[in-house]
Amino acid sequence: MQFSSLPPDDEQSLLSKTNNLAGYTMAELAYQAGISVPHDLRFAKGWVGQLLEYCLGANAGSKAEQDFAHLGIELKTIPINRYGEPLETTFVCVAALTGNSGVTWLSSHLRHKLSRVLWIPIEGERQIPLVKRRVASPLLWSPNPIEEQLLKTDWEELMDMIVLGQVENITARHGQVLQIRPKAANNNALTEGIGKHGQPIMTLPRGFYLKKNFTAPILARHFDLPDHK
DNA sequence: CCCTGATCATCA
DNA sequence: TGATGATCAGGG
Numbered sequence: 001m002q003f004s005s006l007p008p009d010d011e012q013s014l015l016s017k018t019n020n021l022a023g024y025t026m027a028e029l030a031y032q033a034g035i036s037v038p039h040d041l042r043f044a045k046g047w048v049g050q051l052l053e054y055c056l057g058a059n060a061g062s063k064a065e066q067d068f069a070h071l072g073i074e075l076k077t078i079p080i081n082r083y084g085e086p087l088e089t090t091f092v093c094v095a096a097l098t099g100n101s102g103v104t105w106l107s108s109h110l111r112h113k114l115s116r117v118l119w120i121p122i123e124g125e126r127q128i129p130l131v132k133r134r135v136a137s138p139l140l141w142s143p144n145p146i147e148e149q150l151l152k153t154d155w156e157e158l159m160d161m162i163v164l165g166q167v168e169n170i171t172a173r174h175g176q177v178l179q180i181r182p183k184a185a186n187n188n189a190l191t192e193g194i195g196k197h198g199q200p201i202m203t204l205p206r207g208f209y210l211k212k213n214f215t216a217p218i219l220a221r222h223f224d225l226p227d228h229k
Numbered sequence: 230c231c232c233t234g235a236t237c238a239t240c241a
Numbered sequence: 242t243g244a245t246g247a248t249c250a251g252g253g
Contacts, residue, residue: 182247
């Protein structure tokens, strides 16, 4: 295996580089990266994602926008079970709770982030020790018209609630394929939002997450599983 | 605190 | 047992 700290020049380089990682374990990748593997992910929840970013030469850090902005590609690791099904929802981006006037689906941060995603499935069953978990084959994906419509419908419903001062009534059950859930260091974190009377309030930061019923068919088609709906 | 990377752990 | 609400780490 070989790594470069340099970002790939083009989509094909990125793809082949990612394909070359398939089959390797977390222990093998971490050794090459010169970092140690935590016993589990309890206190290192983003560790796998950051390891893969490093291996692929993504611009590490907390920069906004896509991981490979020059390629217009967002990198997402996704934990899967033995059947290739997602084990977790997928965080997409923070949900802006103020300053949303004039923002449309077409100009939304969420649509931009999801316009082109390099999915890297990783074995994620907790019974598999982290050091032994392997990288599966990657998939470069863009939403098809049906997927985009599903996202758009949910996004518009959820944004309406935010704009209309209903943010504190939003639960993860809203949305068919997209949900809003807390996204914070802890429940003391506060950010500005709009209250039910239109007044400014301080509330928990939220993020958009893709539900598993959205990512599962994407992975199923990729792995050629008989799970297509 | 904000955003990136996400998974944990409780409870319905 | 799976999803919701909560939480962990780290850079800026």
